[in-house]
Amino acid sequence: MLFVQLLVNGLQTGALYALIAAGFSLIFGMTRIFHAAHGATFTIAGFIFYECYSVLHWVWPLAVIASALAASIFGILLDRWVYAVIQRHEGSFFTVFAASFGAAIVVQNLISIVFGRGLVTVSTPLSKSLEVAPGLFIAPIAGVIIACAIISFVVLQWLLTRTNLGIALRALGENPALIEVYGLTPRRLSQYVFLIGSILAVPSAILTAATSGLNPAMGNHVMLISVAATIVGGVGSLRGAALAGLLLGLAENLCLSVIDPQWSEAVTFVILFLFILFRPSGVFGRAIVS
Amino acid sequence: MKKLIAGIALLQAAWALPALATDYTIGAAFPMSGANAEYGEVFSSAANMAVDHINADKKLSGKLSIVYEDSQALPAQGVIAANKLVNVSKVPFVLSAFTGVSKAIAPIGTRTKTVMVNGGGVGPDLAALGEYFWNTIPLADFEVRAIVPYLVKERGLKKIALIYVDDPLGQSILAELGKELKAVGGELVGSFSIPTTMQQFSGIAARVRDTKPDAVYFATYGNQQVQLVKQLRDNGISQPLVSYSAVGLPSMLTLPEAKGLIYTSQKMNWDNSDPQAQRLMNDYKQKYGKEPSAYVLNYYNAVLTFADLAAALEKAGKPVTGENLLAQRKATKTFQFVGAKVSFADNGTVQSPIQINDVVGDGTTKAIAEVK
Numbered sequence: 001m002l003f004v005q006l007l008v009n010g011l012q013t014g015a016l017y018a019l020i021a022a023g024f025s026l027i028f029g030m031t032r033i034f035h036a037a038h039g040a041t042f043t044i045a046g047f048i049f050y051e052c053y054s055v056l057h058w059v060w061p062l063a064v065i066a067s068a069l070a071a072s073i074f075g076i077l078l079d080r081w082v083y084a085v086i087q088r089h090e091g092s093f094f095t096v097f098a099a100s101f102g103a104a105i106v107v108q109n110l111i112s113i114v115f116g117r118g119l120v121t122v123s124t125p126l127s128k129s130l131e132v133a134p135g136l137f138i139a140p141i142a143g144v145i146i147a148c149a150i151i152s153f154v155v156l157q158w159l160l161t162r163t164n165l166g167i168a169l170r171a172l173g174e175n176p177a178l179i180e181v182y183g184l185t186p187r188r189l190s191q192y193v194f195l196i197g198s199i200l201a202v203p204s205a206i207l208t209a210a211t212s213g214l215n216p217a218m219g220n221h222v223m224l225i226s227v228a229a230t231i232v233g234g235v236g237s238l239r240g241a242a243l244a245g246l247l248l249g250l251a252e253n254l255c256l257s258v259i260d261p262q263w264s265e266a267v268t269f270v271i272l273f274l275f276i277l278f279r280p281s282g283v284f285g286r287a288i289v290s
Numbered sequence: 291m292k293k294l295i296a297g298i299a300l301l302q303a304a305w306a307l308p309a310l311a312t313d314y315t316i317g318a319a320f321p322m323s324g325a326n327a328e329y330g331e332v333f334s335s336a337a338n339m340a341v342d343h344i345n346a347d348k349k350l351s352g353k354l355s356i357v358y359e360d361s362q363a364l365p366a367q368g369v370i371a372a373n374k375l376v377n378v379s380k381v382p383f384v385l386s387a388f389t390g391v392s393k394a395i396a397p398i399g400t401r402t403k404t405v406m407v408n409g410g411g412v413g414p415d416l417a418a419l420g421e422y423f424w425n426t427i428p429l430a431d432f433e434v435r436a437i438v439p440y441l442v443k444e445r446g447l448k449k450i451a452l453i454y455v456d457d458p459l460g461q462s463i464l465a466e467l468g469k470e471l472k473a474v475g476g477e478l479v480g481s482f483s484i485p486t487t488m489q490q491f492s493g494i495a496a497r498v499r500d501t502k503p504d505a506v507y508f509a510t511y512g513n514q515q516v517q518l519v520k521q522l523r524d525n526g527i528s529q530p531l532v533s534y535s536a537v538g539l540p541s542m543l544t545l546p547e548a549k550g551l552i553y554t555s556q557k558m559n560w561d562n563s564d565p566q567a568q569r570l571m572n573d574y575k576q577k578y579g580k581e582p583s584a585y586v587l588n589y590y591n592a593v594l595t596f597a598d599l600a601a602a603l604e605k606a607g608k609p610v611t612g613e614n615l616l617a618q619r620k621a622t623k624t625f626q627f628v629g630a631k632v633s634f635a636d637n638g639t640v641q642s643p644i645q646i647n648d649v650v651g652d653g654t655t656k657a658i659a660e661v662k
Contacts, residue, residue, distance in 0.1 A: 118541030
């Protein structure tokens with residue numbers, strides 16, 4: 001029964017990781033901007049939801065909207081006021097990375113000032129496990145997480161493959177110079193990418209607030225998962241990010257049946273290392289030629 | 291000419307004034323950012339309050355101030371912070387926290403003859419870091435020794451599972467818990483080490499449930515311990531949860547899932563008849579809107595110790611250096627801490643009775659037993 005329990009836990013964690021990685025993977029795949037502040041977007045979304053739902057006692061749909069608004073405004077403003085400015089001056093990839101990393105630190109400190117430095121959680125009966133079979137505990141929120149992940153990826157897939165905006169966004173990821181020939185503006189499209197990528201951080205942030213809680217410094221962990229899933233899944237592939245998130249969550253939990261918990265996180269890095277060595281383009285990615 | 295001489299005399303007097311009233315600066319290497327920053331917030335609130343009280347009482351001839359450096363609760367960052375405090379700020383007295391950080395910075399204190407005082411880390415090794423390293427908090431071995439007989443004999447909780455963070459503190463608790471349980475007829479039915487960065491504990495909960503313990507002892511700290519408690523409860527661990535003094539954080543005490551948690555701390559005596567205790571209690575509540583915790587007491591007492599020693603050195607006409615502070619501490623038999631008169635053992639550690647607390651669930655705790 002321990003194995004079944006760990007499998008269920010792995011699915012829950014994996015779905016959450018897939019959701020976490022989706023936004024970063026989308027932004028990096030389409031714009032080639034290493035958005036190190038994606039963790040900050042996640043933290044902002046989580047804390048705004050906490051403030052609106054648990055402190056101000058708004059109804060949850062309103063709190064979700066407020067959280068999505070805050071995340072998307074942060075993402076768009078960062079792209080417009082920081083990344084665009086650096087790119088206009090032909091700043092290097094590392095300049096953009098440093099700026100993004102700096103923005104993440106500023107956000108972490110601002111959140112510490114406003115919300116304190118401790119952990120906050122959103123209390124909900126959905127996170128309480130029920131014994132569905134002897135020794136098998138499942139919380140209703142596991143279903144919510146898996147449903148959220150499926151819905152998010154289906155909607156995103158539809159958006160990217162069936163709409164003009166989605167086709168333009170994919171073109172941005174393929175060849176940003178060429179899309180100008182078609183009268184499209186890469187900068188404008190970049191804003192859409194940041195809008196969608198930032199909103200994608202919202203469900204995972206809210207669900208994390210309910211399952212394990214939020215703290216101002218949690219953006220680092222979010223980035224770790226995002227980067228690992230993006231590399232394992234393949235840069236620019238949302239299917240890859242989803243599969244990689246699921247794989248990492250399952251591996252992190254299933255390994256507990258054979259090794260000490262101390263090493264469970266190391267499993268993530270072993271998988272990452274193996275992919276970098278033997279399949280650097282990831283599961284669904286293509287080789288990148290510079 | 292007379293006016294000129296008078297002027298020179300006045301100038302000399304004015305220049306001489308600062309020499310009579312010496313301002314003092316002490317340092318603190320606390321986690322001010324990262325996952326353990328909440329501790330830094332609590333520790334610094336206590337140190338600042340002690341500085342306010344010492345300056346208001348004019349305990350020293352000059353003004354006392356405190357310089358903070360961010361250790362992030364990491365040994366490497368702690369060493370950078372301590373080096374800056376000792377070599378740049380030139381402080382003779384540094385407040386330290388966290389077992390790993392304290393062990394890393396203690397050699398700097400010994401080498402530069404700077405007193406380092408810990409009020410937060412509880413690893414038993416901290417009692418053996420040299421004579422320049424002092425502790426104003428009872429260490430974990432005392433806490434484990436106090437709670438194990440209580441759990442086994444008074445509560446009948448014999449089978450204990452341990453979740454511990456893999457660092458010097460966690461390892462010492464693992465060793466101490468195994469030894470103490472064996473001594474009183476209990477059993478350590480499982481021990482699970484976790485990395486300090488781990489945030490998902492549903493798998494750990496499944497492993498712990500599998501050992502069928504009577505109670506679960508956890509030895510971790512900061513945000514991680516709050517996440518752990520929430521996820522253990524959410525994932526079907528209904529057995530009593532037990533821990534040590536690190537639990538006394540506002541985010542843990544207000545967590546609904548932490549209700550009923552049992553933990554040890556040094557005895558906190560908020561006796562109405564002690565004006566010092568009442569002053570700290572009232573002023574702290576007024577300034578921070580909550581009751582002072584054991585950590586507040588420890589760091590308040592640590593700064594108070596500096597003021598007492600520095601005042602004695604001033605009286606004796608000696609400079610306030612780390613070396614003189616150590617000599618003065620050895621010469622002072624007892625110190626009036628908040629709530630109790632205490633003395634330092636030869637290894638520089640304050641010994642105090644331990645109390646066992648129950649988390650009420652509304653941000654407060656209730657003392658349920660005392661162990662001398």
